[in-house]
Every structure is written in C-alpha cells, then in structure tokens.
Amino acid sequence: MDKVIDLGKYIEQGINALESNxxxxxxxxxxxxxxxxxxMNDGLLATxxxxxxxxxxxxxxxxxxxxxxxxxxGFKKGVGIAGFIIFGFLLIYLMGYWxxxxxxxxxxxxxxxxxxxLGIPIGIWTARSKWADTxxxxxxxxxxTMPAFVYLIPAIFFxxxxxxxxxxxxxxxxxxxxxxxxxxxxxxxxxxxxxAGYAFGATxxxxxxxxxxxxxxxxxxAGVNQVILLSxxxxxxxxxxxxRGLGSIVYRGIQQNNVAxxxxxxxxxxxxxxxxxxxxxxxxxxxx
Amino acid sequence: MAETNRKVKIAVKxxxxxxxxxxxxxxxxxxxxxxxxxxxxxxxxxxGVNKANFEVYEGEIFVVMGLSGSGKSTLIRCLNRLxxxxxxxxxxxxxxxxxxxxxxxxxxxxxxxxxxxxxxxxLPHRSIIENAAFGLEIRGEDKESRLAKxxxxxxxxxxxxxxxxxxxxxxxxxxxxxxxxxxxxxxPEVLLMDEAFSALDPLIKSDMQDELLAIQEKxxxxxxxxxxxLDEAIKLGxxxxxxxxxxxxxxxxxxxxxxxxxxxxxxxxxxxxDRKTIITAESLMFKKxxxxxxxxxxxxxxxRKMRSASLDVLPVVDKHKKFLGFVWLNDLIELTKNKTQKIxxxxxxxxxxxxxEFTVEDMLPLISGMRSPLAVVDEKDGRLxxxxxxxxxxxxxxxxxxxxxxxxxEQAKELFKWTK
Numbered sequence: 001m002d003k004v005i006d007l008g009k010y011i012e013q014g015i016n017a018l019e020s021n022x023x024x025x026x027x028x029x030x031x032x033x034x035x036x037x038x039x040m041n042d043g044l045l046a047t048x049x050x051x052x053x054x055x056x057x058x059x060x061x062x063x064x065x066x067x068x069x070x071x072x073x074g075f076k077k078g079v080g081i082a083g084f085i086i087f088g089f090l091l092i093y094l095m096g097y098w099x100x101x102x103x104x105x106x107x108x109x110x111x112x113x114x115x116x117x118l119g120i121p122i123g124i125w126t127a128r129s130k131w132a133d134t135x136x137x138x139x140x141x142x143x144x145t146m147p148a149f150v151y152l153i154p155a156i157f158f159x160x161x162x163x164x165x166x167x168x169x170x171x172x173x174x175x176x177x178x179x180x181x182x183x184x185x186x187x188x189x190x191x192x193x194x195x196a197g198y199a200f201g202a203t204x205x206x207x208x209x210x211x212x213x214x215x216x217x218x219x220x221x222a223g224v225n226q227v228i229l230l231s232x233x234x235x236x237x238x239x240x241x242x243x244r245g246l247g248s249i250v251y252r253g254i255q256q257n258n259v260a261x262x263x264x265x266x267x268x269x270x271x272x273x274x275x276x277x278x279x280x281x282x283x284x285x286x287x288x
Numbered sequence: 289m290a291e292t293n294r295k296v297k298i299a300v301k302x303x304x305x306x307x308x309x310x311x312x313x314x315x316x317x318x319x320x321x322x323x324x325x326x327x328x329x330x331x332x333x334x335x336g337v338n339k340a341n342f343e344v345y346e347g348e349i350f351v352v353m354g355l356s357g358s359g360k361s362t363l364i365r366c367l368n369r370l371x372x373x374x375x376x377x378x379x380x381x382x383x384x385x386x387x388x389x390x391x392x393x394x395x396x397x398x399x400x401x402x403x404x405x406x407x408x409x410x411l412p413h414r415s416i417i418e419n420a421a422f423g424l425e426i427r428g429e430d431k432e433s434r435l436a437k438x439x440x441x442x443x444x445x446x447x448x449x450x451x452x453x454x455x456x457x458x459x460x461x462x463x464x465x466x467x468x469x470x471x472x473x474x475x476p477e478v479l480l481m482d483e484a485f486s487a488l489d490p491l492i493k494s495d496m497q498d499e500l501l502a503i504q505e506k507x508x509x510x511x512x513x514x515x516x517x518l519d520e521a522i523k524l525g526x527x528x529x530x531x532x533x534x535x536x537x538x539x540x541x542x543x544x545x546x547x548x549x550x551x552x553x554x555x556x557x558x559x560x561x562d563r564k565t566i567i568t569a570e571s572l573m574f575k576k577x578x579x580x581x582x583x584x585x586x587x588x589x590x591x592r593k594m595r596s597a598s599l600d601v602l603p604v605v606d607k608h609k610k611f612l613g614f615v616w617l618n619d620l621i622e623l624t625k626n627k628t629q630k631i632x633x634x635x636x637x638x639x640x641x642x643x644x645e646f647t648v649e650d651m652l653p654l655i656s657g658m659r660s661p662l663a664v665v666d667e668k669d670g671r672l673x674x675x676x677x678x679x680x681x682x683x684x685x686x687x688x689x690x691x692x693x694x695x696x697x698e699q700a701k702e703l704f705k706w707t708k
Contacts, residue, residue: 199401200423201393201423
C-alpha cells in the first residue's frame with residue numbers, strides 16, 4: 001500500500017523549523033552542557049585516582065554507618081560498601097579504564113542533575129494539578145516507550161556529534177521516573193497530614209515545603225536512583241553519537257567483535273552502576 | 289447552670305453544606321422543603337450538613353455525636369472552613385468565618401482555632417517537639433519562642449522527656465498527646481477535636497478522656513469534640529448535639545438526652561449506653577438512713593436501732609452529721625457483754641466513702657473484698673448524705689433494663705429497710 005499519511009515528513013519539517021529558527025538556543029544548550037561536562041571531567045581527571053576512590057568510599061561508609069561511624073556496629077554496617085567501592089574502582093583502574101569511567105560518571109551525573117532539575121518540579125506540578133497531569137502523562141509514556149535510538153537522530157541534528165546529544169538523549173530517556181515518583185510521593189502524603197497543615201493556617205507554599213516535599217522525599221530519592229540507573233543504561237547508546245566513556249569502548253568492542261574489550265568495559269559499567277545505586281539507596285535510607 | 293448568661297463563642301446559623309456540582313439547584317430544592325432522596329435524584333447532590341443551628345458557649349466542651357455519614361466531621365470542618373459551607377454562617381468572635389478573605393482565614397486558623405485529628409496527622413520526619421511547634425512555625429514565630437511554647441504544651445499533656453523522639457517511636461495514645469500539644473501550643477480560643485480518641489484502644493481512650501478533662505480544668509478552652517461514641521459524649525460533654533443524616537436531632541446535656549430523647553433515633557442510641565458510667569451514687573443511695581449518733585448512742589441503743597430495722601450494720605455520725613464509720617451487729621454484742629458504755633471500739637473506720645457524683649463504675653472497685661456498704665458524704669464537711677448498698681451497685685453494674693433495675697431496687701429496699 002502507498003503511504004497515505006506522511007507523518008514522518010511533517011515531524012521532520014517541524015524539527016527543521018525548530019533547528020533553524022532557534023539555533024541560538026541549541027548552541028547555548030550545547031555550550032552549557034559541553035562546558036559542564038568538560039570542566040567536571042578535567043577536574044576529576046586532574047585529581048589522583050586514589051583520592052577519588054577514598055573519598056567515595058568514605059562518603060558511602062558514612063552514609064551507612066552514620067553517627068556510629070567510629071563504633072563496631074557502624075563499622076559492620078559501612079565496611080561492605082566501602083570495601084566494594086575500593087575493590088571495584090581499583091579493578092577498573094588496573095584494567096586501564098579509569099579515564100573512561102570518569103567520563104561516563106560525569107556524563108551520568110550531568111544528565112541526572114538536569115533530569116532532576118526538570119523532573120522534580122514537573123512532578124510537583126502534575127501532583128498538584130489534574131490538568132497538568134493529563135497533559136504530561138502521555139508525554140512521559142511517549143518518552144519511555146519510544147526506542148532510545150530514535151532520539152539520537154534529532155539530537156545529532158540539533159547538537160551534532162559529541163557529549164551533548166548523548167546527554168540530551170539520556171535526559172529524555174531517564175526523566176520520566178523522576179516526574180512519576182515525585183508525583184507519587186506527593187500524592188501518597190496522608191490527607192490528614194495535609195489537612196492538619198491547612199487547619200493550622202499553612203499557605204500552599206508552606207504545605208509544599210513543610211509537608212509534601214519532606215514526606216515525599218523517600219519516593220523522590222527512589223526516583224533519583226532510577227534516573228541514575230536509566231542514565232547508565234543509556235551510555236552505550238549515547239556513545240553511538242560520539243559521547244565518550246565506557247560506552248564507547250563497549251561500542252568499539254561490538255564493532256571489532258572483541259570479547260575482551262566488550263567484557264572489561266561492560267564490567268566497568270556494572271561496577272559503576274552498583275556503586276551509584278548503593279550510594280543513592282543509602283541516601284534514601286538515611287532520609288527515612 | 290444559668291446558660292443564658294454564658295458568653296457565646298461560636299454561633300452557627302443555618303449552616304448547610306452540599307456535595308456535588310449542582311449546588312445552587314440543590315440548595316434551592318432544600319429550601320423549598322424537598323427531601324434528601326428527591327434532591328439526590330434530581331441534582332445528584334448529597335446533603336452533608338442540613339441547616340444546622342447551634343451555639344457553643346465559652347469554656348464548655350461541646351460534643352457533636354453521630355454515626356459515620358451523619359455529617360459530624362463535615363460540620364466541624366465548616367467551623368474552620370476546611371470545607372466551605374454552601375450556605376449559612378459561622379460566627380466566631382463577631383466575625384463570620386464563611387465571609388472571611390483568605391488572609392483573614394489564615395489568621396483565624398493560626399491564632400483562634402486549632403484542630404486535633406483522628407489519626408493524629410503528625411509529621412513523621414519531625415521530632416515530637418518540632419511537631420508540637422508546627423502551628424507556631426506556620427505563623428512565623430522565631431525558633432526560640434516556639435520551642436519554649438511547645439515545651440510547655442508537651443509538659444501540659446505529660447510528654448516531657450520525649451521531645452527528641454519521633455512519632456513512630458510513640459504509642460497511639462502518646463501520639464495523640466502530641467496532637468493535643470500541637471493544638472495547645474498555639475494557645476487558641478477554640479479547640480476542634482475530630483474523633484480525637486476514636487483510633488485509640490479502649491483503656492488508653494478512657495485515660496485520654498480523663499486527661500482531656502484535667503487539661504480543660506487548667507486551660508478552660510472552648511472545645512468542639514466530635515465522636516461516634518455516646519459514652520464518650522456523655523463523659524466529656526457539657527452539652528451534646530446528636531446528628532443524623534446531616535440534621536441536628538437534639539441538643540442538650542447528657543441528662544436531658546438520656547431522660548428525654550427527642551426522637552426515636554436518639555432513643556435507640558441512649559438504650560445502648562453503658563449505664564455504669566452515668567448512674568451516680570446520688571441516684572442509688574438511700575437518703576436519710578438510720579444512723580447511730582456517736583455522742584449520744586451507746587451499744588445498747590445502737591443494737592436496738594439495728595433490730596428495729598432488721599439490719600446488721602449501721603453508719604455512725606457525730607453531732608454535725610459527719611460520717612465516722614460503720615458499726616456491725618456482732619461487735620456491738622461483744623461490747624454489751626463487757627458492759628462498755630461507749631461504742632468507739634466497735635466503729636470500723638477503714639471503710640470507703642464516696643461523693644454524690646461517683647458513678648457505678650467508680651464505685652465497683654471500692655466494694656470488692658469489702659462487706660460494708662458505701663457511705664455517701666459531702667466533699668467539704670464530710671456530712672453523711674446517704675448509703676449505697678453493695679447489692680444496688682452490683683445490680684446497676686450488671687443489669688441494663690430500666691424496669692428490671694427498678695424492681696430490684698424495690699426489693700432491695702424492702703430487704704434492707706434503710707429508710708425509716
């Protein structure tokens with residue numbers, strides 16, 4: 001059958017129009033993201049690797065042991081994760097992927113940060129306005145179900161190859177859980193607690209900051225965790241448009257049919273994922 | 289009580305609240321006298337509160353009683369406008385709350401009215417003292433002064449020492465004390481309590497009721513208390529409103545509602561009441577019992593009085609009618625054998641005396657393990673006002689049927705002949 005509706009063409013025309021009419025915006029975004037990623041990268045790579053490893057391990061240890069850091073009980077709680085971080089990062093370092101791991105971490109952190117900066121306010125908005133929810137929900141479904149590769153095409157179109165289109169595609173893919181879990185957290189605040197707030201004369205703003213957000217925090221932090229993990233799962237795809245890091249090595253492994261390369265870099269991603277996951281989960285637990 | 293002289297704190301006039309979209313039409317139908325079901329059919333609106341009228345006096349505990357769906361919770365939420373009434377007025381301190389602007393309303397909620405919730409409504413991420421200080425924080429008091437006030441409020445409800453714990457670490461009863469402290473910390477004129485003790489188990493509930501009465505003695509707030517439990521209403525309420533289907537069925541004090549139920553609905557309620565908590569010593573006691581005069585009567589006279597009344601125990605009073613104790617038949621016989629002139633040795637002074645307001649529930653524990661009846665005495669000068677026999681307390685505690693109790697009381701009277 002012939003093509004009757006050429007939807008793709010209209011979309012393409014729309015994208016074209018956006019690209020040419022708002023080029024100042026795209027270049028500003030590109031510059032902003034590139035600068036942030038590069039600065040973080042340079043800073044982290046200039047720091048000796050063992051300082052980073054020890055700092056991350058100490059941070060994770062403190063998150064788990066808390067005020068009991070210097071007691072036997074605290075040691076028991078924190079030693080596992082701290083040990084894993086030291087072991088995992090050392091392995092990565094000794095395999096020779098330290099630089100790529102830092103690049104990936106930077107990419108993930110920047111993407112996560114932007115996704116949260118957008119996602120949490122949108123989540124708050126959808127929780128408080130039915131109208132916003134009806135508007136945003138199908139958009140989120142679209143973002144999550146559309147194959148991630150598809151985002152790459154317009155991303156290159158707007159930002160050419162490099163880190164920026166990778167970050168943008170990652171943000172689009174990882175944003176929905178931040179919105180959804182923020183909304184869920186706020187909506188699950190018991191009605192009576194909100195009512196108590198109003199009964200004592202709280203304004204809408206006070207209700208949000210003193211009741212809804214603090215009570216939704218565990219759910220929001222679960223969202224943060226999800227965003228980070230989804231971002232990590234995008235690193236290989238992002239490398240196809242020129243994003244640097246472990247993902248590009250996996251990609252190279254695929255292209256060269258190199259099992260050793262693929263396994264090592266894949267393992268690096270897994271280690272990084274476990275560490276980031278455990279750290280964010282500890283933050284969530286501490287907040288409860 | 290001269291209620292007409294008391295100052296009105298809250299006046300509710302024709303308060304109506306309708307749920308649904310087509311409120312105007314529903315209100316119009318309601319005003320024309322259509323029934324609830326007609327209105328529901330025509331407009332799909334339900335009537336939450338139907339033209340409620342009442343006044344709450346300053347310093348009283350005003351209880352609104354009704355089953356779930358009776359509109360009592362909706363009614364209390366109209367008082368601080370957590371729900372906006374469809375029609376009618378709520379006057380507090382000469383101000384109609386239904387007409388207040390948003391800022392005025394915030395001010396009213398922050399300074400004049402505080403609310404206590406059924407499931408406490410505490411903030412789980414804040415410590416006890418921060419929870420108690422919540423209302424003060426909302427109205428912008430600085431940290432030092434709000435923590436000091438919260439501390440005082442926590443002491444009032446008996447929670448000192450728990451300041452830095454978290455709500456989840458406390459039992460239900462203690463959590464509700466925090467809820468109460470949070471309301472008291474604001475030092476409002478009016479306390480709204482929505483089923484405040486309904487989520488607590490019965491023993492704790494009873495404790496909290498006592499606690500509330502004790503606190504009320506100190507703080508003298510105007511309290512509007514919502515409950516579905518008539519026993520609770522009777523225990524706490526200076527006056528009680530009974531609601532059904534959004535309509536106020538009766539307003540009165542516990543005695544009036546018990547004795548003159550205004551409708552079958554109220555009557556059905558009253559029948560289920562645990563009478564132990566309402567029947568007092570005053571209504572059970574034999575007034576003007578035969579007594580032994582301590583200064584005048586010797587053992588022989590006392591014995592004679594006993595025989596003529598066919599009793600084996602009598603109360604002893606002095607010439608000011610002050611209750612001294614009981615004398616028993618066998619002890620008196622001992623004394624006459626020894627030819628003693630005074631009855632001092634025979635008087636049993638280790639007995640319980642109660643006041644007129646004591647309920648059967650209060651008196652039950654006093655008679656266990658004792659043979660003697662209870663003396664009802666005046667709180668101030670200890671004058672003997674009557675005697676309550678053990679039998680009548682037990683009858684009251686076990687029987688609920690009015691006529692049966694009356695019969696048994698008659699029998700008891702016959703048997704003991706306390707009265708002359």
